[in-house]
Amino acid sequence: MAKEAESKWNGFSLKRRKEMPDGLWMRCPGCEHMLYRSAVEKNLNVCPECNHHFRIEAATRIKYLVDEGSFEEILSDLTTHDPLGFKYRGTTYKQRIKADEKKCGAKEAMRIGKAFIKGRGIVLGAMEPNFLMGSMGFVVGEKFCAAVDKAIEELLPLVVVCCSGGARMHEGVVSLGQMAKTSAALAKLDEAKGLFISVLTDPTTGGVTASFAMLGDCLIAEPGALIGFAGPRTVAETIKVELPEGFQTAEFMLEHGFVDMIVHRRDLRSEIARLIDYCKK
Ligand SMILES: [Zn+2]
Numbered sequence: 330m331a332k333e334a335e336s337k338w339n340g341f342s343l344k345r346r347k348e349m350p351d352g353l354w355m356r357c358p359g360c361e362h363m364l365y366r367s368a369v370e371k372n373l374n375v376c377p378e379c380n381h382h383f384r385i386e387a388a389t390r391i392k393y394l395v396d397e398g399s400f401e402e403i404l405s406d407l408t409t410h411d412p413l414g415f416k417y418r419g420t421t422y423k424q425r426i427k428a429d430e431k432k433c434g435a436k437e438a439m440r441i442g443k444a445f446i447k448g449r450g451i452v453l454g455a456m457e458p459n460f461l462m463g464s465m466g467f468v469v470g471e472k473f474c475a476a477v478d479k480a481i482e483e484l485l486p487l488v489v490v491c492c493s494g495g496a497r498m499h500e501g502v503v504s505l506g507q508m509a510k511t512s513a514a515l516a517k518l519d520e521a522k523g524l525f526i527s528v529l530t531d532p533t534t535g536g537v538t539a540s541f542a543m544l545g546d547c548l549i550a551e552p553g554a555l556i557g558f559a560g561p562r563t564v565a566e567t568i569k570v571e572l573p574e575g576f577q578t579a580e581f582m583l584e585h586g587f588v589d590m591i592v593h594r595r596d597l598r599s600e601i602a603r604l605i606d607y608c609k610k
Pocket residue numbers: 357358359360361362376377378379380381
């Protein structure tokens with residue numbers, strides 16, 4: 330009998346992760362310890378016991394990353410329409426958007442704007458994992474390209490924090506088109522000799538990995554982040570082999586040359602600032 334590929338992975342879930350339930354205490358999925366929520370929050374949402382990096386929303390990410398109060402958001406009102414009249418299991422795309430808007434307060438899965446990191450001007454993009462799983466539809470593609478244009482126009486480095494389940498199925502081929510669009514925009518940035526630092530956080534998958542996430546001049550990953558195209562179970566079932574330990578983790582990606590460095594959340598600011606100086610941008 331053929332050996333069954335072992336994988337605990339159950340596919341990408343559109344549900345909000347249960348790892349951050351409301352209350353005083355929380356359980357760390359990394360070490361199973363019960364932790365004081367406030368202690369974790371004080372530690373930039375990183376487990377003080379095992380260094381597990383919790384998933385964070387765009388607003389928190391921006392707060393951690395940039396100089397206090399320096400983020401000037403642009404295109405915050407850009408919202409998607411429903412190009413396909415999409416409906417899945419009785420729920421329409423429009424209903425999903427409304428529900429996620431209400432749940433996380435975001436209007437789309439990416440926020441962009443200008444900011445400073447340790448006094449260095451940048452154009453920043455931060456993906457919103459709680460809005461349709463940070464998926465890339467028309468608006469995310471459009472915002473990303475606007476951020477690239479701004480970086481070219483003002484000769485600023487572009488920093489994008491990726492956190493995404495991939496292309497947004499609700500927009501079908503329109504979503505897939507964003508892969509080509511964002512990649513073409515980055516080719517323009519490259520011609521203009523711009524700098525693009527891509528920060529890969531848990532999870533960076535699907536069409537986002539297959540387009541702009543991997544096109545950074547420098548790829549920084551957070552420890553333990555899931556980075557890949559298709560999920561491990563799909564890969565295991567397709568190629569019918571047992572996957573190596575740690576498959577698709579940031580550490581595995583570093584070992585195999587897919588990312589340049591793994592940086593702890595507390596060091597991201599100084600590391601990005603150092604890279605900007607090093608590249609003389
Ligand atoms: Zn832990």
